[in-house]
Amino acid sequence: MSIDKPVRRIAIVGTGVIGASWAALYLARGFDVVATDPGPKAEANLRKYINEAWSDLTAIGLSPGASRDRLIFASSLQGAVAGADLIQENGPERPDFKMKLFADIDDAAPVTSIIASSSSGITPSVMQSKAKHPERILVGHPFNPPHLIPLVEVVGGAKTSPEYLQRAMAFYASIGKKPILLKKEIPGHVANRLQVALFKEVLYLIEQDVLSVADADAAVSWGPGLRWGIMGPSLQFHLAGGAGGIKHFFEGVFAGLTPLLSALGNPQVTPELKEKVTEGVLAEAGDRSVEQLAKDENERLVGLLALRAQPVHA
Numbered sequence: 001m002s003i004d005k006p007v008r009r010i011a012i013v014g015t016g017v018i019g020a021s022w023a024a025l026y027l028a029r030g031f032d033v034v035a036t037d038p039g040p041k042a043e044a045n046l047r048k049y050i051n052e053a054w055s056d057l058t059a060i061g062l063s064p065g066a067s068r069d070r071l072i073f074a075s076s077l078q079g080a081v082a083g084a085d086l087i088q089e090n091g092p093e094r095p096d097f098k099m100k101l102f103a104d105i106d107d108a109a110p111v112t113s114i115i116a117s118s119s120s121g122i123t124p125s126v127m128q129s130k131a132k133h134p135e136r137i138l139v140g141h142p143f144n145p146p147h148l149i150p151l152v153e154v155v156g157g158a159k160t161s162p163e164y165l166q167r168a169m170a171f172y173a174s175i176g177k178k179p180i181l182l183k184k185e186i187p188g189h190v191a192n193r194l195q196v197a198l199f200k201e202v203l204y205l206i207e208q209d210v211l212s213v214a215d216a217d218a219a220v221s222w223g224p225g226l227r228w229g230i231m232g233p234s235l236q237f238h239l240a241g242g243a244g245g246i247k248h249f250f251e252g253v254f255a256g257l258t259p260l261l262s263a264l265g266n267p268q269v270t271p272e273l274k275e276k277v278t279e280g281v282l283a284e285a286g287d288r289s290v291e292q293l294a295k296d297e298n299e300r301l302v303g304l305l306a307l308r309a310q311p312v313h314a
């Protein structure tokens with residue numbers, strides 16, 4: 001049986017924070033989307049989210065055929081996944097729950113559909129463990145919000161076939177995402193491990209009273225964070241080596257930084273430290289609600305994405 005079927009219809013299982021954003025993106029890229037979620041007011045909340053995201057998606061550029069009218073809300077999981085070429089799963093982050101949910105999706109979905117989980121931390125081997133056709137089950141982990149942030153981490157489990165991983169990679173790339181393929185499973189995948197590694201040191205610096213929460217945030221977002229939005233940390237260090245590039249960096253600058261590898265902190269995340277960080281964050285946020293902060297951030301992200309899409313020597 002050919003597994004090269006193009007993706008036309010996408011099922012969204014779970015329409016909370018992440019599922020709603022994926023649904024908005026897939027509609028904007030011109031797909032038929034069938035969503036399902038047993039939560040109260042799930043359909044109304046989903047349609048509200050999509051309506052609010054649509055102006056940013058329009059600013060980025062809608063694909064031919066893009067329409068919010070191509071969203072169907074199904075009352076059952078079986079109804080949602082029955083005719084889907086791709087299932088993007090976004091249910092609650094609990095291993096036992098995901099194992100059962102994936103077994104149910106696997107039973108109801110066409111046998112050649114790609115079944116991708118947005119799970120931030122559960123490995124695909126766990127999620128596919130009770131499925132009859134586990135070869136098409138994988139992780140397609142987005143970064144919040146998936147309708148704006150291009151990164152998708154694609155990871156297979158012990159039983160995932162390389163063909164399905166390549167199909168998932170090709171699909172995400174075809175709609176303008178930036179998929180990366182992890183060569184093996186690891187808890188938390190990669191991008192969250194990187195976030196947590198940096199946050200660990202932020203917590204340590206605050207614990208040690210080196211600086212305030214606001215200054216720690218400024219040290220990232222007004223410093224290296226601006227550059228990381230253009231090139232990743234390894235390529236940045238190529239620039240740090242001057243004309244000699246990364247080779248010179250390892251011989252010179254890095255030698256000075258090496259002692260830090262063993263000096264980085266190991267904070268104790270006590271109730272007091274959490275309280276200190278919480279107070280600092282609330283002071284930084286001021287009278288801006290979480291919703292307002294997200295709206296402001298999304299608006300700037302649309303601008304940054306447009307800037308990055310331009311040729312450098314325009």
Ligand SMILES: NC(=O)c1ccc[n+]([C@@H]2O[C@H](COP(=O)([O-])OP(=O)(O)OC[C@H]3O[C@@H](n4cnc5c(N)ncnc54)[C@H](O)[C@@H]3O)[C@@H](O)[C@H]2O)c1
Nearest residue numbers: 013014015016017018037039090091092093118119120144
């Ligand atoms: N929040 C993030 O920043 C983020 C980022 C990337 C990935 N993720 C991952 O995405 C997934 C969803 O996270 P979220 O933040 O959107 O959670 P959420 O709580 O906002 O949404 C989960 C949704 O699943 C629904 N649900 C419950 N049982 C269901 C079932 N049987 N079938 C279908 N839907 C069901 C709930 O009603 C809820 O709407 C998790 O696996 C999480 O790890 C989250």
